[in-house]
Amino acid sequence: MISQTAEYALRAVTYLADHTAAQTAEAIAKGTKVPVGYLAKILQGLVRSGLITSQRGLYGGFVLARPPKELSIHDVVQAVAPLLRIERCPLGIAGHGTNLCPLHRSLDNAMATVEQAFRRLTIHALLNQAHGSHPLCSFPHLETPN
Amino acid sequence: MISQTAEYALRAVTYLADHTAAQTAEAIAKGTKVPVGYLAKILQGLVRSGLITSQRGLYGGFVLARPPKELSIHDVVQAVAPLLRIERCPLGIAGHGTNLCPLHRSLDNAMATVEQAFRRLTIHALLNQAHGSHPLCSFPHLETPN
DNA sequence: CGATCAACGGATATGGATATCCGTTGATCC
């Protein structure tokens, strides 16, 4: 449904949205339970996409490039593992470029629904959900030394 | 979003729904533009799941086990490449079994929407869509000798 | 029975997503 990479990216972004100071890859990895090395790659991708900024050296790390209100789930997903819609007939029939057959039209409709939901949902909304729980699965709890 | 395997399975089932007589793996493969060998595996899976039945030997092949009205997209997808929902906290926090954090709750909600859509959509509905196009991307056209 | 047809099942590639490792670059501090 959603790639592991995209899910990791969302965890990281959510984590960053919850911290004002720059966070190192290692810190984010610990706080989100994502393999450090792999997360580093994903973070680099997010930097290249312009969603976050990076700073080397002491006190360096990663920071959100935009306020969480202007950052949607969709932005993050598209940046690291684009959810590509069905635009042309997968059977390769010429002339069926724009109007798909019922099967693929239906499948693409489902994707469109998800895409719309992801577009609407901002990271900010995630953090301020009247839910009682924490933005990530209670990562504050994780941050206690273990 | 949806696995290639599931998409192939849907093509095959759609194809079968459009034919009353048994269809060989080769015929289905030609009509749906799916690699024969791989399709054969998928068909075997569908047989094991009870969605279709098979018959060996001359005039053998595959037939739908249920009328298209009682066969949903969801049935097919679940049979070959189950779209698994987020049921437990992916960070592995104990006590967060039932109520997920906002992030994973949102992701699972999107999946729930897709699942609902797939549950409602029957193969029959796909075939009888007032659309002008054919159930599969005009596979009747494909069936002309080429 | 023998021949043919077609599903069945196991073994084996292949490619991309996932993941690890490490030397290099650049920033900060003293």
Place this chain on the structure above:
DNA sequence: GGATCAACGGATATCCATATCCGTTGATCG
């Protein structure tokens, strides 16, 4: 300048979805 910190980038490993191949089983026909 030297030491330390942390991102960067390339090479490599691992796993799984995807895909191919082929001998075996079972059904039909003459």
